[in-house]
Amino acid sequence: MKIGIVGMPLVGKTTLFNLLTGQHKETSTYSSKGTKNVGIATVYDQRIDYLSSIYHPKKTTYASIEFVDIGGISPKLPAKEKAEIFSLIQDAQALLLVIRLFENPAVAGEKDPIVQLENLKYELLLRDLEVVENRIERLKKAKQKLTHEELVEMEILEKCNQGLSDEFFLSNLEFSEDEIKKISGFSFYTLKPIIIALNLGEEQFKTKSYPQKEKLKQVIQDGDMASLNICGKMEMEISELEPDERQIFLEDLGLKESGIERLSRVCYKHLGLISFFTVGEDEVKAWTIKKGTVAKKAAGKVHSDIERGFIRAEIVRYQDLVALGSMHAVKEKGLLKIEGKDAIIEDGDIINFRFNV
Numbered sequence: 001m002k003i004g005i006v007g008m009p010l011v012g013k014t015t016l017f018n019l020l021t022g023q024h025k026e027t028s029t030y031s032s033k034g035t036k037n038v039g040i041a042t043v044y045d046q047r048i049d050y051l052s053s054i055y056h057p058k059k060t061t062y063a064s065i066e067f068v069d070i071g072g073i074s075p076k077l078p079a080k081e082k083a084e085i086f087s088l089i090q091d092a093q094a095l096l097l098v099i100r101l102f103e104n105p106a107v108a109g110e111k112d113p114i115v116q117l118e119n120l121k122y123e124l125l126l127r128d129l130e131v132v133e134n135r136i137e138r139l140k141k142a143k144q145k146l147t148h149e150e151l152v153e154m155e156i157l158e159k160c161n162q163g164l165s166d167e168f169f170l171s172n173l174e175f176s177e178d179e180i181k182k183i184s185g186f187s188f189y190t191l192k193p194i195i196i197a198l199n200l201g202e203e204q205f206k207t208k209s210y211p212q213k214e215k216l217k218q219v220i221q222d223g224d225m226a227s228l229n230i231c232g233k234m235e236m237e238i239s240e241l242e243p244d245e246r247q248i249f250l251e252d253l254g255l256k257e258s259g260i261e262r263l264s265r266v267c268y269k270h271l272g273l274i275s276f277f278t279v280g281e282d283e284v285k286a287w288t289i290k291k292g293t294v295a296k297k298a299a300g301k302v303h304s305d306i307e308r309g310f311i312r313a314e315i316v317r318y319q320d321l322v323a324l325g326s327m328h329a330v331k332e333k334g335l336l337k338i339e340g341k342d343a344i345i346e347d348g349d350i351i352n353f354r355f356n357v
């Protein structure tokens with residue numbers, strides 16, 4: 001999964017990127033414009049640690065999220081530059097909007113969080129509107145008569161055009177599954193799930209009080225977005241300490257989990273994602289799927305051959321394994337389930353796929 005980090009200039013995007021990916025990209029007090037940083041964050045999962053302690057595999061693989069950090073989006077930038085910056089995250093599956101609340105007189109940039117959020121929303125709307133208008137224009141100018149397919153497309157695009165012009169995100173319009181399929185190729189920005197990272201100063205973070213809190217909550221809720229509080233700079237500095245020291249500082253901030261742990265939790269929930277596990281002496285591994293995925297499709301995540309030659313899935317619930325302490329005990333209790341291709345996979349399922357190729 002790929003997530004694009006978006007925000008106005010100097011709101012702490014790269015600081016957050018460093019926190020999430022463990023990299024050390026340069027942050028600065030003047031705007032970075034066209035830079036792009038790409039990095040992978042490991043999604044730690046205690047369940048994987050537990051499974052590894054049982055299987056002692058040669059390899060342990062957590063889930064991961066790829067982050068793309070781009071230059072700040074300022075309304076003052078020429079349209080072409082903005083489009084170029086946005087194009088760097090066109091293929092992201094979700095957007096992480098960074099809103100600055102921390103105060104730092106040494107760092108310029110928009111202070112008002114609502115203005116920031118409204119600005120970003122407006123820019124995202126504009127990008128999509130531009131794509132929709134261009135496509136409609138092109139269809140209208142076509143020399144040949146439009147095919148049935150194109151007429152259907154035109155109808156959906158007109159609906160998008162109307163919605164976007166009324167300042168609605170496409171994610172807030174009603175589309176049939178078929179319509180969604182037909183427009184998926186455009187990779188619309190306002191169709192992507194959005195998570196807001198409220199980048200708070202240390203005091204704000206500890207007291208959970210910051211300017212415009214209620215209004216922000218309302219806008220986030222109305223837009224069907226998710227959100228989390230971060231204390232970007234402080235958390236980044238803490239992440240570079242020795243483990244035992246780290247604990248003390250995290251507790252001082254009132255934190256039990258790292259930034260990526262909190263973000264991945266919010267992200268999985270908001271995007272409707274769950275994890276299943278495969279185990280063995282070679283590897284213990286977490287796999288990410290959409291809630292409601294059936295066994296055969298889940299098998300395809302592991303390997304297309306396993307999906308094609310799917311026979312059955314042998315499933316153990318993670319909780320049962322923890323409660324009983326060993327696979328042997330789980331089997332004796334009759335808690336290993338044999339499931340067919342249409343069985344719905346649950347979060348935490350430990351699966352052994354039987355297949356033949």
Ligand SMILES: Nc1nc2c(ncn2[C@@H]2O[C@H](COP(=O)(O)OP(=O)(O)OP(=O)(O)O)[C@@H](O)[C@H]2O)c(=O)[nH]1
Nearest residue numbers: 009010011012013014015027028031032072102233
């Ligand atoms: N006080 C404080 N300063 C911060 C925080 N986060 C970032 N900064 C500072 O703000 C400046 C900009 O941070 P960056 O992470 O580079 O911000 P950015 O959004 O990537 O900036 P551009 O890429 O230039 O748009 C740096 O000097 C950071 O040290 C924070 O949580 N608190």
Ligand SMILES: [Mg+2]
Nearest residue numbers: 013014032070
């Ligand atoms: Mg930056």
